[in-house]
Amino acid sequence: MKRIYNIFIIVLLLSVFTGCDKFLEEDPRDIISPLNYYQTDEEVMAGVNGLYNNWYDDQLFNNYGILRFYNWGTDEIEPSRAGTGGLAQLCMYNLYEDQQASSVTWRVLYKIIYDANVLIGQISNNDQISEAVKNQALGEALFNRAFAFYHLTNIFGDVPYYRENLPLDEIQFLGRHDKNNIRNEIVEDLQQAQDVLPDIYTGDDRGRASKWAAATLMVKINLIQQNWKAARDKAVEIINNSPHKLRENYKDVFDPLNEFHEENIFQIVYTKDINPQKFGNHFSPRLRDEPAKSKQRDDLEAALTEQGEVFDGTGLEVVMQDLRDKFPLDDLRRPMTICDNYLGFDLKFIYMPKYWALDFINSPRGNHGKDWVIFRLADVYLMAAEAENELNGPANAYQYINKVRERAYEPDKPLSGLSQQKFREAMYDERKWELAGEGHRKMDLIRWGILLDVVQKLENTTYPMAENIRPYHTLWPLPAEELMKNPTLLESDPTNNGYR
Template sequence: MRKIVVLLTVVFLSSCSGFLEENVRGIISPNNFYNSDQEAIQAANGIYLGMRANNLYGGWQGLTAFTIFGSDEAMPSRIFGGLGAIMDYNLTETNYGNAYTIWRDLYGVIGDANSVIANVDGNEKLTVPVQDKVIGEALFLRAMAYYHLTALWGDVPFFTEDLPLDEVAALGRASKEEIRTAMIADLKRAEVLLPSVNEGSDLGRATKWAAKFLRTRFHLWEQDWASALASSKDIIDNSPHALMSTYGEVFDVNNQFNQEAIFGFDFTKDVPSNAQDITDSFNPRLRDEPKNANLRNEFAGKLNDLGEEFNGYGLTVPLTDLVESYPTEDPRRPYNLMDQYLGYDLTFTYFTKRTNFDFVNSPRYNHGEWWITMRLAQVYLMAAEAANELGNTDEALTYTNEIRRRAYGTDSPVAAADQSGIRTAIQDELKWELAGESERRYDLVRWGILVETVRNSSYGIFKGPENIKDYMVKLPIPQEEIDLNPNLLESDASNNGYR
């Protein structure tokens, strides 16, 4: 049997600090592995580690750069690395703004998941409960990888078997519809295999509700409104998740595994290979703040007295359009937009809820926190969108106004009555509720309004509104991949319009 690359991990048995401790890479034959439940769990942990790598969910130029930049939500505070290419909409096959490493690492996750499933499914050396859990997690994480690939590139190579590398390297592109249909089926299987809740050392792992959340996202992309509504309602009505009583409680660093949080990536402080810097992108840097540079030493002293520090890159900041359009009376605004701190005016506005200035427990490059990527409020708004597209406007308003009621602390219904007005209201509500934490650019692509939205936005020093073309809703496949596999151009010689 051919040898495969497996990411091995050691389980960290403290529930509050995560289940991944270290990452050891090695070339291992399946004949010498998967001999116990613990080894199967270690292999599953390796897939999680792949997904939370710096080029994906762990880094500031990973997936976040392509989900909120290039929209009407966020921008870099300065030109840095590949971020300028994203904001300028001048991405090419060779000037790809880190897209190549995202492509590569997502397929790394898929390859690892395929290997785990092939070696765990039906393995008589493993107990059935562990087989179920590991396979369910692998299906979920593989579907997540294909979710991002199809959202960013559309049609991409597709394989779910543990194929030799030479076969993978010759695959052409499959249609995004085929891939999404297959992933929906896989997620339905994962929902059966995964637990409803995780406790103790398993906190932070995928559950059936995380799988159902991701399946709902696929349904929205495919405009299968009935299925999206049904799965959303199932989460709302039957899951153990509930909206926190106030908006601010969702982002309490002392209660990150709260009832509203459905899934995220847990980063543990002082653990080898943690190297997580996504929070640094949202944290201000002291050299930029406060606005009055003459007060910098005074400001730094006050931060230090609180055990705090502006110790990040300060690269991810709200777009001016978001700052100017966010309703001033909305109680969520101060949790999303911060232009003052400790009474000092700041040079930039920041996403408050994504910052963490605690340099003791969350120092630079070494954050100990859970990065939430799925939460129940978004499910309510997905249900609202699906209901509205089905013509169930009353139901859509019910779900939307529930989120507004939590935000305002009292009834504050949207001022819309017909389907078109409610559609716009839901789109705005997603913008206010999930600012800086979701997939705004993906949503604009889904709704077919990315190009017009960017053209009508103010990008400051960046040229996106002037440069964006209709085909730029997708990314070009990187030239490095085409050089290795010319079959990638077989079904589309234009490479998504970039040739």
């Protein structure tokens, strides 16, 4: 779905309903009433577009964004040079309440929830809206709201929770709600969304949440909740009934010229010159760092230029040595995950080519059109395998994990003959090899209960993660700014997730 900046209605919605800085200071209904605004199908869909626009915020899925929580502080990726400031603190588990990153992330996610509640509340019984648009808007609003609560509970644990169109003076003083109850209820919302959303989109509507995006988010939440049967059944439903298929070649999954392929289920859509993304800068090398032998820099630059490429990124997000050393050498996914030699030049850092943006004409620095994929089918296959193993052991789980491994090895190397525990351990690695850097690793390690163990065993890292990590670091602290505005947030947990 493209962001359309020249449509007055979207600008109006963003300025009125979703203002970030003054979100908790002004009641939008004092300016314009949503009840009077949502009078046509076009106005309703403009409101839905406004929900999606929030995900492009730098604190969510652009620049460093929300991936600082999901990617950093594990055994996959670390910043190559974050200094000693806020970025380094996030990576090395030296966290504190007044970090700007967590504060803005919190605020934008709650902005999505507020806007979704307004939209849902005002269209549900509005007979001026066509039934088709009402169902579409309801499904997308439910998905966006659930997706926001999914991230809030992952990052902060128990958080304020509401699903009604409440006045802001009431929202401001809500206490924390049990994260498990929140997750159970948003699964119900997602099922409602799945029931009304379409299978797939075409044209400029690509990038909206389909019924299968809602279903995939249900699988993820059910795995966190250890609802194994619900997770298995929903994953198998996606595999058997959705239009999504695995690509034959792992490299093709990340083809910037064919991003709307059959494996991708939900993605944040970026477009060069219209709504460009920046995270490609952080994964792409910068020439001033490379190659390992600096006297070869001119030769490397010439070789890059010859094929229309440039090392003009920041090279900030690099692969950890631990991942490089453990990644199987015969795994066909390795070249898209591990790069320490390019065009015959040994590199100083280890990079992840699946996210590179080296084309200086079609993907110049800070103006990348490559999408960020949130869900893809290979992840669903692996979640089906995990849930089935937890339910019944590995006998019927092999079919799902081996389907993913088929394209990873030539000849095939299917798994077999494992105990339930050994299969579980195989899952730990298989998800790492398949989904490295895609924003799943930390939550996997947390829900498996092995984050501390994995991080404490890391060696050769830039930052002292192993020394600093503590059990409470599975969550971020609630932001100090929010605690000052709403002391009620400390009533159920005066320690603020263990940070006090």
